[in-house]
Amino acid sequence: MNTLKNLTVLRRFVQLFMFVFLVYGSTVVGFYAADKLSGALPSLSCAYDSMNADYCALIPLQHQFHHRLGPAVDSGDYLKLLLPVGTTIVTFLMMFVLLNKAFCGWVCPLGFFQEVMGLIGQKLGLRQVKSLSHGAVDKVRPIKWLMLGGLVFGLPALTSLGFLSDEWGDPFCQICPSRILTTLFTGSDEQLFVDISTPSYMVLSILGDFLFGLVIAMSMTLRQPFCRICPLLAMHAVFRKMGFVRLVKKGSSRCDKCGLCAEACPMDIKELQTDHNATDKAKDITLPDCTLCGRCVEFCPDKDVLQIRYLNIPVFSATPQYFKRRKKAQTQWEKVKLIGFDHSLAKPVKVK
């Protein structure tokens, strides 16, 4: 079997296609908001990108809370808020149920960009941090909920109610790395700016630019650094039980000592190894941080312990044969380096 025939390679092609489509797809779907696929895409595709095919659900949600909550409270007519928010959520769900959290692992332009930067880092011979420690993962996990609750709903709501100035109406968009990334890919540097008009705008724009740079650098060493704190990942987590695509596990006692799945996981989900190890029936293990990339299934050496199912029909299952081939392909791939940086310059801290 050709070592390039594996799920990850297939996923990369899908990601590349989706990146091109979402960043440049206005020529296909049309230019205006009315022409977009949904206007509530479950991936970080940005409306500031003048050539995009669709834009993410977080944009209308922030706008709706910013512009509708205050008037709704003033008038007592909460339908002013609930109708547009409901429309956005329903539109989001109509797409989301089809692919579930695979919108992160297979569709998101920023997710793909981080994976490409990771590949570049690896090929340049930069030190690769395979996984974060359990403690670090536990500390990082709540951030995505704070981002969703604070930046997408909280601050726009407070702005609408008059507690904050207008600058805080769409704070997530103002710090989102995808805004800068996708507009740069269309040849426009307009979104990479420091706004000196007010202190709030200045803080937000500096945060956004700095975060963008941070994501570029960190994704060359650490897998998916921004995905771990992405508010859309948190929103996916809320609705993940409604998705047709699921990751399921029927573990055994061997899982306790193995952990290859957790090691393969770019999001460092340790529960992949520890949960559902003594069960007769496959159980849903599409956890809040999962992006349904399928790497855990690829690197599981035991037959059918991990599966990706669509409407409960297995579409990709772990097998020993596939595992051996995949492991070999990964080893060969990691040997290929364009430049070997001197690792002694880096000072990794060993964790006990």
Next chain:
Amino acid sequence: MSKYLPSLLLFVTTSSVANIYWQPVEQTHSSGHGRQAKQFQLMGEQPEFSSVIEFIHSDLVSAPLDKKNSIVTLKPTGKDSYHALVARQKSDNFQSLAVRYIYNNGRPVSTSPSDLLAVELGGLQIIPSPLPREHWRYESLKTYNFNVILDGAPLADHPLLATTTLGSNKVVHTDDEGRVQLFTPEDFPEIVPLKRATPAAELQMFSAVEKDGVTYEASLTTAYHASETSWKSVSLGAGVALAGIVFGFVINRRLPEHSRRKVK
């Protein structure tokens, strides 16, 4: 070019004085989200011709409008997206068209602004290509494209006069396919560094042509705003992003290695 000399002369001699065009009436207050009634005044009307006014909604439903002292009042349609305010003056040998595209907030409609722009209004038309979309607006120091058509066909190598209410003037010409690019001037006398702080000015585009003994005139007007480059620095932004990259590499060096998952 010679065939357009008469129209060029006509154009230069008539300029904006003869063309009809729309101009917003100063509002004393605003509710902020485009739901208030808007008023526009039809300027340059020739008294010997009557004016016909039409308001094309974003879903392409057309409604006639009456004016009072050359002023029309547009009430919210409840429909989202761009609408077109159209005025016509017409006789046997004269056709004048004034168009202004106006954004309304409301319920979504199934039609696109592309459909609105494709509505054939007859005679000479200046059509934005495209209209600003979400998070965009007409601004100084940017290039915008327009198409000029006469009875549906592109009008090649034809002059347009672009003026602003702040005093700038520029003549631009269409290319072989009737397209024209306009780089908007930065002519705001005083720019307050905040998105909506500097009052918008008006960008007006005029054109005229004579064909088969009929004189056609067209105008397109829109608000334009001070360039955000006055308070947004791309070079500073790039510098901050670079600092983020450097900081990221510093963090990378300190990230602990943790190569195999372990059971707690």
